[in-house]
Amino acid sequence: MVTGSGAAEVVGAELNVPLVGGGTVRYANLDYAASAPALASVWAEVQAFLPWYSSVHRGAGFRSQVATAAYEGARDVVRGFLGGRPDDTVIFTRNTSDAINLLARCLAHRTTVVTTLVEHHANLLPWRRYHTAIELPVPATPAELLDRFDDTLGRIPGGQPSLLAVTGASNVTGEVWPIAELAALAHRHGARILVDCAQLAPHRAVDIAGLDLDWVALSGHKMYAPFGSGALVGRPDGLDRADPYLAGGGSVAWVSAQGAAWTGLPDRHEGGSPNVIGAFAMAAACSELRRIGMDAIAVEERRLGDRLRARLAEVPGLVRYQTWPGDPDRVGISAFSLNGRDHAEVATVLSAEHGIGVRSGSFCAHPLLAHIAGGVEGWRPGCGEDVPGAIRASLGLGSREEDIDRLADALLEIGVHGPRWTYRAGPDGTVVPDPDDRPAPAFLGSVGGATGAGR
Numbered sequence: 001m002v003t004g005s006g007a008a009e010v011v012g013a014e015l016n017v018p019l020v021g022g023g024t025v026r027y028a029n030l031d032y033a034a035s036a037p038a039l040a041s042v043w044a045e046v047q048a049f050l051p052w053y054s055s056v057h058r059g060a061g062f063r064s065q066v067a068t069a070a071y072e073g074a075r076d077v078v079r080g081f082l083g084g085r086p087d088d089t090v091i092f093t094r095n096t097s098d099a100i101n102l103l104a105r106c107l108a109h110r111t112t113v114v115t116t117l118v119e120h121h122a123n124l125l126p127w128r129r130y131h132t133a134i135e136l137p138v139p140a141t142p143a144e145l146l147d148r149f150d151d152t153l154g155r156i157p158g159g160q161p162s163l164l165a166v167t168g169a170s171n172v173t174g175e176v177w178p179i180a181e182l183a184a185l186a187h188r189h190g191a192r193i194l195v196d197c198a199q200l201a202p203h204r205a206v207d208i209a210g211l212d213l214d215w216v217a218l219s220g221h222k223m224y225a226p227f228g229s230g231a232l233v234g235r236p237d238g239l240d241r242a243d244p245y246l247a248g249g250g251s252v253a254w255v256s257a258q259g260a261a262w263t264g265l266p267d268r269h270e271g272g273s274p275n276v277i278g279a280f281a282m283a284a285a286c287s288e289l290r291r292i293g294m295d296a297i298a299v300e301e302r303r304l305g306d307r308l309r310a311r312l313a314e315v316p317g318l319v320r321y322q323t324w325p326g327d328p329d330r331v332g333i334s335a336f337s338l339n340g341r342d343h344a345e346v347a348t349v350l351s352a353e354h355g356i357g358v359r360s361g362s363f364c365a366h367p368l369l370a371h372i373a374g375g376v377e378g379w380r381p382g383c384g385e386d387v388p389g390a391i392r393a394s395l396g397l398g399s400r401e402e403d404i405d406r407l408a409d410a411l412l413e414i415g416v417h418g419p420r421w422t423y424r425a426g427p428d429g430t431v432v433p434d435p436d437d438r439p440a441p442a443f444l445g446s447v448g449g450a451t452g453a454g455r
């Protein structure tokens with residue numbers, strides 16, 4: 001058992017949240033795919049490091065040297081966790097979006113980038129902006145995916161730089177993509193491959209060298225290190241001669257009145273003062289995930305994912321979204337709708353009356369939502385009138401069977417009896433309790449925060 005109160009404790013595991021009408025309940029966090037809680041071990045490491053936190057690189061003080069060692073050492077830990085080759089570069093970014101934009105800015109102008117409409121916007125829009133993007137339809141099966149990519153890459157004229165940009169696991173359906181086969185296919189056609197590992201890296205082993213991947217992008221906040229860091233990891237070529245992503249201090253070897261010489265990797269693309277704590281926290285998360293074992297994590301999360309789908313199947317009128325037939329390999333993510341009810345209302349009722357945290361909307365994957373929910377009768381608009389929305393429950397370390405059962409029981413109740421409280425439309429398609437008598441935690445006052453909570 002690697003979850004719950006076992007080997008991998010998460011910060012806030014026993015957090016109680018207020019309910020409308022009074023009372024509190026332990027928060028059932030089913031929103032890991034958006035942002036995962038910090039691992040307790042990550043938090044402990046960050047606290048141990050904090051007194052040593054200081055400027056990195058050119059600071060002469062002992063603290064600076066310790067902080068520099070921690071920051072630079074974090075690259076090796078992240079590279080090792082991802083099975084990187086010794087010469088793979090690890091460039092710290094803000095998140096996956098930042099990492100993919102960085103790669104998009106570095107690749108040869110007008111590279112042909114082949115992708116699909118399954119992708120998160122972070123793995124669609126940068127290619128549209130900087131390159132020749134070919135976005136294939138949502139594949140009905142993994143075999144169709146491979147065939148279509150094979151056909152499309154085969155039509156790209158020889159000598160034209162090309163890239164396959166694919167997800168490791170869908171942030172809507174959880175379906176795990178056949179990245180070993182995709183890498184082999186890309187390389188057979190002389191293309192490179194980027195894998196968006198935002199949803200894969202926290203839940204499954206990623207082996208860059210073993211799978212022969214060129215680049216992977218990932219986010220610390222989805223892998224239990226919510227301190228503002230992400231990374232682009234992979235081949236240095238293509239990145240080492242490109243103009244710096246952020247021109248400024250740190251990315252230059254020298255500057256004169258006439259010009260400047262950019263420095264090498266990884267500093268070349270890390271202009272400005274880096275997020276030392278974020279990188280350190282990400283490395284701490286990698287170490288802890290390695291200690292627990294990604295295979296053990298995958299086994300436990302498959303078990304919980306099976307339970308989630310089984311319990312959701314018991315809810316009358318619930319439609320779960322999937323693009324591939326049968327029982328494909330999935331990380332612990334399920335998107336669904338309930339009886340044609342407004343997804344934003346269901347999500348708010350789950351929170352306000354049951355203390356359950358899920359996500360609703362279109363999950364920054366509008367083309368995919370249009371494809372999968374569009375065929376379902378009674379779909380409700382999500383982010384925009386023409387984009388369907390849904391509800392998403394997602395799991396990770398710290399998830400418990402009890403959380404899944406609470407979700408299923410609450411959905412059964414909402415489906416049969418509807419909400420117990422009253423609600424009104426909030427801003428931007430949201431739904432809010434009316435009135436909302438839940439008190440906000442005291443610290444929100446101290447930082448002057450404003451939230452829907454307590455209002």
Ligand SMILES: Cc1ncc(COP(=O)(O)O)c(C=O)c1O
Pocket residue numbers: 033034095096097098120122123167169170171196198199219
């Ligand atoms: C598959 C996938 N790719 C990319 C991203 C973007 O990640 P970030 O918001 O951390 O940049 C997400 C975020 O949900 C995602 O799920």
